[in-house]
Amino acid sequence: MLFNACHKGNSYTVDRHNGINAAGLIYDRKGGTHKNNAKTFLMLQIENHLSPSTLEEAYETLTSVPGSLVLGGCGYIRLGDRTISNAIDLSNLGLNFVHGTKSEVEIGAMTTLRTIETDALCQSLWHGLLPRSVENIVGVQLRNCVTIGGTVAGRYPFSDPLTALLALDARLQFYHYGEISLEEFFTGQGLKDILVKIIIPKRGQIGAFQSVRRAKTDYAVLNAAVTKTGDDYRIVVGARPGRAVLVPEASDYLSSNGLNETTARKAGNIAAASLQFGDNPRGSGEYRKAICPVLIARALMEVHHAA
Amino acid sequence: MQLETTINGRNVTLDFAGGEFLYETLRRYGYLSVKQGCDTSSCGLCTVWLDGKPALSCSTLTARVAGHEITTIEALQDDAREFAEYMVAEGAEQCGFCSPGFTMTVLAMKRELDNPDEAAINHYLAGNLCRCSGYKGQMRAIKKYMGVA
Amino acid sequence: MDFVGKEIPKIDGLGLVKGTPAYTSDLDIGENALIVKILRSPHASARIRTIDTSEAEAIPGVECVLTHLNTPTTRFTLAGQSFPEPSPYDRRIVDNHMRYVGDEVAIVAAVDERTALAALKKIKVDYELLTPVLNLEEALDNPVRVHPQQPFTNFPIGNDAARNIAASHYTEQGDVEGELAASEVVMEQTYTTQAQAHAMMETYRATTSFDVNGRLQVMSSTQIPYHVRRHLSRVLGIPRSKIKVLKPRVGGGFGGKQTASVEIFPAIVTMKTGKPARLVYTRQETFTCTTSRHAMQLTVRLGADRDGTIRAIDIYCLSDTGAYGEHAPTVFWVVGQKTLPLYGKAKACRYHGHALYTNKPPGGALRGYGATQGTFALESAINELAAKLDMDPTELRAKNLLGEGETHPELCGSTPGNPATLGSSSLHRCIEKGKALIGWDEKFPKVIVNDTKVRGYGMAVTMQGSGIAKIDTASVLIKLNEDGFFTLSHSASDMGQGSDTILAQIGAEVLEIDMDQIVVASFDLDTLPYDPGAYASSGAYVTGNAARLAAEDMKAQMRCAVASLQGVSPDAVTYGDGVFTIGSEKTMTLSELAQTLCSFNGKDMLIAKGTFGGETSPPPFIAGFAEVEVDLETGEAQVTDYVAVADCGTVLNKNLALIQVEGGVAMGIGLGLYEEVRYSGKGRLSTNSFMEYKIPSRLDIHSIRVAFEESYEPTGPYGAKSIGEVVCNTPAPAISAAVANATGVQVRSLPITAEKVLLGMIKNNVDPR
Structure with missing residues (x-):
């Protein structure tokens, strides 16, 4: 079954069974394979590379010129064999920033994952949840390229930072649409719009991130992030292999019963029972279901000890 | 397409095709130290510095390097x-x-x-x-x- | 000794680290070459009904499109082996029968890459889809034939295409069934290994052109320049004298570049167009459309007495050679040849089975060459037998392993009635040293770390060879230059392991000169002596012996020349450290001699040669010990410590030998834990990138500790044996045993993933804590 993972940023199609297909044998955007060629080459053609100087210009182009695509960090763009008639490059819009206000942190859409990893503010907040969620992604030279905006717009089901952002109750600000919660963005149809920034509330959340990976620089077989704000919990599981989701049943249980080693495990079991897990090449649904309580319990105990 | 950038401290004008990646451009301009090992941003062989930071030249669109500083090992x-x-x-x-x-x-x-x-x-x-x-x-x-x- | 055994830096090292242009794609610039791309089959099994290339050919800039209709029908093998090659001649340049997803449909050459890729899309192919054979278990006697015609073989290898058999083998010593029946304990298990990828960093590539003399010039990243020339000559129908092969630095090979996977494509383009042509494989083509380690299914039966005396070993093997039979027979033989002699005290042993054709990407040579697969199976079985006998696996081995000076009929170099002798082995000492290093006596079988972590311990031993006995024959030339320095020429094809350096070390040792007084030529085949190439662990031993002989010859020639110039007998001339002494006081330097010999006064330019081929293939050994930490809640296993104790005879270069072992162990850890190979239901290789096929990163490799327990190989140069391949064999079985000791779960199919371990524990319903 194919589903389109995004509508902007790095348009990228993911096959649920084959996971992240590598360059060349990735299915094309219409979901079919070439009739007479096992594609072992890829060619990217960009007919127009536009670097608008205002968000308005970027948005106008995106909505008025057919075949327009917003470039993110381009970590995946070469995986597709395709022609982009209009590539919209947001590099010159000053969207590479991490700002803290009294109540929020704003991260510009073009901020690289490496910036998030090394930014002092990101490191100091949420028990380092956000840096923890990007540090396993391949290597510094890739993290210096790929952007948080591309990751969010891609809504990649295997993503680590998206799991963390959902646990942090992040909101997104689009140029035209305005604000939308990440949760709503995940469940919606996507937006033909320009992502400007990600807004994360500063509520004193303590966060933790856990994942199982087949090799350290591989994508997660399953990942989990939790945040604790007083007696409130947000528990998120991603790479199921479906997209990251909140597990309110588990959070509610903890809010009512408090957090200790036993309840942490119980919350994990509740999550495992209430979530859907599936098979992909990195792991079976059965295995994911088996490790889900472990990751949640470990993340919960981490926040418990940090609190 | 054409742009101006800095490679190893020299201001240069690059000619390139739309959709071309920096790795290809650098090789074409004779920076032969730059190698490619994969097509999936996985191996790090193509690492150069972009504004002093290590970056994958195989995943950096050449069109994006206008006005930036590229450094290869030839300069170091x-x-x-x-x-x-x-x-x-x-x-x-x-x-x-x-x-x-x-x-x-x-x-x-x-x-x-x-x-x-x-x-x-x-x-x-x-x-x-x-x-x-x-x-x-x-x-x-x-x-x-x-x-x- | 001044150089042998020392930590001599690799002579090309500084330049490589600094990024100096040195590889094929760095040196083939300025050719303005056509870019070659290949259209590939999307089907695992299909026949081309029609193919229409007219639209592709009409694109401006497209210079030629080649298909089965306009390429030679000659069938051949691409395996780099000494003639007559054992591999079956079962492929064409381009066939009309597609045998795997990725098989060549058409070759396109165009002025640039974009034009070539555009042309690929314009080729119209009408396929008749055939039922593919995708499972090894179903290949034998399947009514669907991967090869409808019976391929030519140079001699009988048991190839029977009607049964999908690429090669068959049966060897038995003693009465296996009788000994098994008489054994007090019999153990039988089946083990499977995956089609590991070489994953060398430089993908396959070659560039061809006609040189100024009208010869076909082929620059290639290859381990086998001489075999490449022979193959091209046969397939293209031109004499070898008309082909010039250039071998630049090679960016890793691991056996992959022991198959001439790419040279033929640009070569035929150059032949057809007269123009230079360049082919660089993508990473995906490298994964999909070249060779990989033969996936195997091995059933091992062991018979033993309760005291641990192994009476019989029986290995039945099915090897998946995929669509073509490159290295199919030889890899298959090596499985038995590099395992059975280990337990040579057993009264009976047998190795038998088939290498089978399937509609999958072809198998081939990969570091270890069958020994790796065989070692995983046999050593896993030995560990399981030890558990069954309630014996320490190191003791079981000590009791049964063949020792130095003993003979075994399966050792390479044996002939009927004349079993070869194991000339050197310190394997028993390697085991003792490894036990001490890992803390075996205190820690085996496991140590509980905490509530969720257990460390298991496992071990394995292995052997390889040093060249192919009675076949591999290499030559080295040494030339005395006019200034008194030497040029050592060889074609053992350094691919990073450092053979250029090792051979120069041997030359410098014999000639008593500094390393910088010997330059190595290994680039242009026109100037190089014959060598089969870099494979079968032959560099240090076979070519190393040739280098020593050449250097000795040079020394003798120089003394004779000095004697002749001085009018004395050669006995009156002594040589040491670059200076000849005539009689008691008169001296002559190397430089003085060289200048004289090259001039009118001397007229005796000196060139020395050495040629060596081994009567035996002395095995190096390794005892490997794994400490594996398992997360009992997730099943994740990581090798927290690996101890490898190696017997490679005399260590010629401490640093290079050390890196060979460390790198080989890392590759073995990859085989054991990380490198999963997957196919789609229709036979497409889906692990075709570094994103999907995970070779270990530096975060996955923890402590590796290496020790050398030197033996002295009497037939080796300075007592040396090989080291390049033996290194990757022990990790998989040692890790498997360690995981079993930690968790009770015995994973018999590679790789050992966290999922297999955890679900195995859940199924066993045993908490090992």
């Missing part, structure tokens, strides 16, 4: 030589094909990290794959080069 021969002495003393370079990109990351690490331990070194260099060495000889060379225990 003295630094590379210093590190290379430690590498060859361990025999750790082996086939050498991953070495230029790896060395660029090591040189960036030296500028970025203070007194890193093994875990920090491994973390910084995780994006540079090597099939020959098993990484241990590289680590011995790096620790001597960085002067860390």
Whole structure:
């Protein structure tokens, strides 16, 4: 079954069974394979590379010129064999920033994952949840390229930072649409719009991130992030292999019963029972279901000890 | 397409095709140290510096480097030589094909990290794959080069 | 000794680390070459009904499109082996029968890459889809034939295409069934290994052109320049004298470049167009459309007495050679040849089975060459037998392993009635040293770390060879240059392991000169002596012996020349450290001699040669010990410590030998834990990138500790044996045993993933804590 993972940023199609297909044998955007060629080459053609100087210009182009695509960090763009008639490059819009206000942190859409990893503010907040969620992604030279905006717009089901952002109750600000919660963005149809920034509330959340990976620089077989704000919990599981989701049943249980080693495990079991897990090449649904309580319990105990 | 950028301290005008990646452009302009090992942003062989930071030239659109500074190992021969002495003393370079990109990351690490331990070194260099060495000889060379225990 | 055994830096090392242009794609610039791309089959099994290339050919800039209709019908093998090659001649340049997803449909050459890729899309192919054979278990006697015609073989290898058999083998010593029946304990298990990828960092590539003399010039990243020339000559129908092969630095090979996977494509383009042509494989083509380690299914039966005396070993093997039979027979033989002699004290042993054709990407040579697969199976079985006998696996081995000076009929170099002798082995000492290093006596079988972590311990031993006995024959030339320095020429094809350096070390040792007084030529085949190439662990031993002979010859020639110039007998001339002494006081330097010999006064330019071929293939050995930490809640296993103790005879270069072991162990850890190979239901290789096929990163490789327990190989140069391949064999079985000791779960199919371990524990319903 194919589903389109995004509508902007790095348009990228993911096959649920084959996971992240590598360059060349990735299915094309219409979901079919070439009739007479096992594609072992890829060619990217960009007919127009536009670097608008205002968000308005970027948005106008995106909505008025057919075949327009917003470039993110381009970590995946070469995986597709395709022609982009209009590539919209947001590099010159000053969207590479991490700002803290009294109540929020704003991260510009073009901020690289490496910036998030090394930014002092990101490191100091949420028990380092956000840096923890990007540090396993391949290597510094890739993290210096790929952007948080591309990751969010891609809504990649295997993503680590998206799991963390959902646990942090992040909101997104689009140029035209305005604000939308990440949760709503995940469940919606996507937006033909320009992502400007990600807004994360500063509520004193303590966060933790856990994942199982087949090799350290591989994508997660399953990942989990939790945040604790007083007696409130947000528990998120991603790479199921479906997209990251909140597990309110588990959070509610903890809010009512408090957090200790036993309840942490119980919350994990509740999550495992209430979530859907599936098979992909990195792991079976059965295995994911088996490790889900472990990751949640470990993340919960981490926040418990940090609190 | 055409743009102006800086490569190894020189202002240059690059001609390139739409959708071309920096790796291809650099090779075409004679920066032959830059190698490619994969098509999936996985191996680190193509690492150059973009504004002083290690970046994958295979995943950087050439169209994006206008006004930026690109550095390849051709411009860092003295630094590379210093590190290379430690590498060859361990025999750790082996086939050498991953070495230029790896060395660029090591040189960036030296500028970025203070007194890193093994875990920090491994973390910084995780994006540079090597099939020959098993990484241990590289680590011995790096620790001597960085002067860390 | 001044150089042998020392930590000599690799002579090309500094330049490589600094990024000096040195590889094929760095040196083939300025050719303005056509770019070659290949259209590939999307089907695992299909026949081309029609193919229409007219639209592709009409694109401006497209210079030629080649298909089965306009390429030679000659069938051949691409395996780099000494003639007559054992591999079956079962492929064409381009066939009309597609045998795997990725098989060549058409070759396109165009002025640039974009034009070539555009042309690929314009080729119209009408396929008749055939039922593919995708499972090894179903290949034998399947009514669907992968090869409808019976391929030619140079001699009988048991190839029977009607049964999908690429090669068959049966060897038995003693009465296996009788001994098994008489054994007090019999153990039988089946083990499977995956089609590991070489994953060398430089993908396959070659560039061809006609040189100024009208010869076909082929620059290639290859381990086998001489075999490449022979193959091209046969397939293209031109004499070898008309082909010039250039071998630049090679960016890793690991056996992959022991198959001439790409040279033929640009070569035929150059032949057809007269123009230079360049082919660089993508990473995906490298994964999909070249060779990989033969996936195997091995059933091992062991018979033993309760005291641990192994009476019989029986290995039945099915090897998946995929669509073509490159290295199919030889890899298959080596499985038995490099395992059975280990337990040579057993009264009976047998190795048998088939290498089978399937509609999958072809198998081939990969570091270890069958020994790796065989070692995983046999050593896993030995560990399981030890558990069954309640014996320490190191003791079981000590009791049964063949020792130095003993003979075994399966050792390479044996002939009927004349079993070869194991000339050197310190394997028993390697085991003792490894036990001490890992802390075996205190820690085996496991140590509980905490509530969720257990460390298991496991071990394995292995052997390889040093060249192919009675076949591999290499030559080295040494020339005395006019200034007194030497040029050592060889074609053992350094691919990073450092053979250029090792051979120069041997030359410098014999000639008593500094390393910088010997330059190595290994680039242009026109100037190089014959060598089969870099494979079968032959560099240090076979070519190393040739280098020593050449250097000795040079020394003798120089003394004779000095004697002749001085009018004395050669006995009156002594040589040491670059200076000849005539009689008691008169001296002559190397430089003085060289200048004289090259001039009118001397007229005796000196060139020395050495040629060597081994009567035996002395095995190096390794005892490997794994400490594996398993997360009992997730099943994740990581090798927290690996101890490898190696017997490679005399260590010629401490650093290079050390890196060979460390790198080989890392590759073995990859085989054991990380490198999963997957196919789609229709036979497409889906692990075709570094994103999907995970070779270990530096975060996955923890402590590797290496020690050398030297033996002295009487037939080796300075007592040396090989080291390049033996290194990757022990990790998989040692890790498997360690995981079993930690968790009670015995994973018999590679790789050992966290999922297999955890679900195995759940199924066993045993908490090992």
